Amino acid sequence: MEYVVEMLKIRKEFPGVVACDDITLQLAKGEIHALLGENGAGKSTLMSILFGLYQPDRGTIKIRGKEEKIANPNVANDLKIGMVHQHFKLVHNFTVTENIILGIEQKKGIVVDRKGASKKIKELSVQYGLNVEPDSLISNISVGMQQRVEILKMLYRDAEVLIFDEPTAVLTPQEVQELMRIMKDLIKEGKSIILITHKLKEIKAVADRCTIIRRGQYVGTVDVKETSTEKMAEMMVGRKISFGIEKKEATPGENALEIRNLSVKNKVGVMGLKEFSLDVKCGEIVGIAGVDGNGQGELASALIGLQKSESGEIFLRNKEISGLSIRERIENRVSHISDDRQKYGLILEYTLDENLILKKYYREPYSIKGMLNYDEIHRYGEKIIEDFDIRAGRGGETTVRSMSGGNQQKLVVGREIDSNPDLLIAVQPTRGLDVGAIEYIHKRLIEQRDKGRAVLMISLELDEILGLSDRVAVINNGELVGIVNAKETNEAEIGLMMTGIKRGEADEDQIQ
Numbered sequence: 076m077e078y079v080v081e082m083l084k085i086r087k088e089f090p091g092v093v094a095c096d097d098i099t100l101q102l103a104k105g106e107i108h109a110l111l112g113e114n115g116a117g118k119s120t121l122m123s124i125l126f127g128l129y130q131p132d133r134g135t136i137k138i139r140g141k142e143e144k145i146a147n148p149n150v151a152n153d154l155k156i157g158m159v160h161q162h163f164k165l166v167h168n169f170t171v172t173e174n175i176i177l178g179i180e181q182k183k184g185i186v187v188d189r190k191g192a193s194k195k196i197k198e199l200s201v202q203y204g205l206n207v208e209p210d211s212l213i214s215n216i217s218v219g220m221q222q223r224v225e226i227l228k229m230l231y232r233d234a235e236v237l238i239f240d241e242p243t244a245v246l247t248p249q250e251v252q253e254l255m256r257i258m259k260d261l262i263k264e265g266k267s268i269i270l271i272t273h274k275l276k277e278i279k280a281v282a283d284r285c286t287i288i289r290r291g292q293y294v295g296t297v298d299v300k301e302t303s304t305e306k307m308a309e310m311m312v313g314r315k316i317s318f319g320i321e322k323k324e325a326t327p328g329e330n331a332l333e334i335r336n337l338s339v340k341n342k343v344g345v346m347g348l349k350e351f352s353l354d355v356k357c358g359e360i361v362g363i364a365g366v367d368g369n370g371q372g373e374l375a376s377a378l379i380g381l382q383k384s385e386s387g388e389i390f391l392r393n394k395e396i397s398g399l400s401i402r403e404r405i406e407n408r409v410s411h412i413s414d415d416r417q418k419y420g421l422i423l424e425y426t427l428d429e430n431l432i433l434k435k436y437y438r439e440p441y442s443i444k445g446m447l448n449y450d451e452i453h454r455y456g457e458k459i460i461e462d463f464d465i466r467a468g469r470g471g472e473t474t475v476r477s478m479s480g481g482n483q484q485k486l487v488v489g490r491e492i493d494s495n496p497d498l499l500i501a502v503q504p505t506r507g508l509d510v511g512a513i514e515y516i517h518k519r520l521i522e523q524r525d526k527g528r529a530v531l532m533i534s535l536e537l538d539e540i541l542g543l544s545d546r547v548a549v550i551n552n553g554e555l556v557g558i559v560n561a562k563e564t565n566e567a568e569i570g571l572m573m574t575g576i577k578r579g580e581a582d583e584d585q586i587q
């Protein structure tokens with residue numbers, strides 16, 4: 076095999092943690108090579124080394140057969156290596172073109188011909204079917220589009236080795252399909268790709284080979300066609316994983332949450348949620364299914380108090396709460412797992428321990444007479460780390476920014492579930508988690524239900540909605556399309572309802 080990249084016995088240690096322990100990865104020319112491993116296994120670190128962001132403690136990197144030292148990302152660029160990061164790095168009030176030429180301009184100290192740049196970007200966009208408008212402002216385009224800008228940035232620099240770090244975690248299922256097509260086109264043009272993803276289905280769909288690592292160590296490289304998803308999952312976790320979700324019959328009680336004719340405006344001032352009504356009972360999980368951007372965000376924001384509703388009412392255990400502040404709602408035992416953990420869930424510069432008590436630091440036993448009680452806070456941190464299997468090099472003292480993406484997510488989920496809320500609003504609770512962690516979080520959500528708590532889950536993953544929910548409410552264009560029993564429906568029906576077609580209408584349409 077002809078290799079474009081060879082990373083041989085790469086080791087990288089951070090204080091308290093060996094992120095990469097003699098890992099080997101060989102990328103063949105023209106292949107899509109998946110990199111699979113649990114949260115915190117060392118995937119992003121390994122790729123940051125290849126992109127020149129970190130220096131390895133030891134090991135060898137060969138690019139096109141020649142040993143290289145990749146001192147910084149400029150060297151990586153010169154070696155035609157590009158990377159789309161787990162968290163994008165675009166400047167929001169700049170245009171697409173400005174973002175793409177940023178850096179090149181500074182480096183060479185010359186004035187770039189913007190018109191020419193814009194033209195080249197347009198051509199690349201057409202060549203790869205990316206549909207990106209060079210003059211759009213980043214803040215005005217969707218996350219999926221922003222990702223394509225990151226792809227264009229690599230192509231503009233003539234990268235031949237493309238690294239994608241969890242590109243699909245932030246995409247809708249439709250956008251994922253599109254990205255898969257784009258990747259295959261890139262391969263046809265002679266590029267080679269390293270793809271990090273936790274979704275085994277995606278690996279099966281596009282990858283040729285897959286390298287698996289576990290806790291910083293190399294486990295093996297397999298041919299994807301010849302290896303089952305179960306086998307890959309097992310190699311990665313070191314044990315068998317149950318893919319189905321097991322749960323007993325729900326025993327719902329009284330209404331915990333009653334939403335009545337709720338209308339909420341979206342960011343641009345148009346009604347994003349319209350006259351929406353729904354009940355969630357104690358002891359049940361209600362899933363909200365819908366294509367991204369159909370009112371889910373407005374619903375969650377209005378429920379937690381981040382955004383004011385225009386009309387309608389929200390009752391929590393018979394008490395109207397729509398006038399209450401965010402903190403008052405938390406005091407009324409509403410918990411929230413946000414889908415944007417870096418924006419709403421966490422303070423990245425604080426430690427793990429401090430993030431755990433963000434919502435209750437002022438209460439006993441975490442504070443006594445206005446003073447933080449660090450002993451108690453630390454004890455609490457140890458408990459959550461243990462319970463939710465959070466991997467962080469320096470335990471509770473770890474700065475959240477240095478934690479892996481999936482472990483940041485586990486921290487948010489652990490904090491919110493552990494507060495034992497009456498109502499848990501879980502938005503994309505397993506985004507970015509590995510299969511083992513997903514299995515665990517699902518169990519904990521079901522446990523909440525079985526304890527008699529109410530869970531409202533918003534997710535774009537239909538598997539998750541159908542597997543976990545007792546009832547499914549489908550939303551389209553800000554309106555409730557219908558509510559169905561999870562046991563009496565399937566992906567096809569939910570998919571149809573997500574386009575706005577009500578139950579029963581489908582058959583009539585087909586007859587006509």
Ligand SMILES: Nc1ncnc2c1ncn2[C@@H]1O[C@H](COP(=O)(O)OP(=O)(O)OP(=O)(O)O)[C@@H](O)[C@H]1O
Binds near residue numbers: 468477482507
């Ligand atoms: N800058 C850093 N300082 C200290 N520790 C770090 C730093 N970057 C990563 N780590 C640690 O190295 C380990 C590997 O992290 P990495 O981000 O590579 O994991 P990952 O495989 O990408 O996980 P995920 O799937 O959750 O994104 C983790 O324990 C993480 O906390």
Ligand SMILES: [Mg+2]
Binds near residue numbers: 119481
């Ligand atoms: Mg990562």
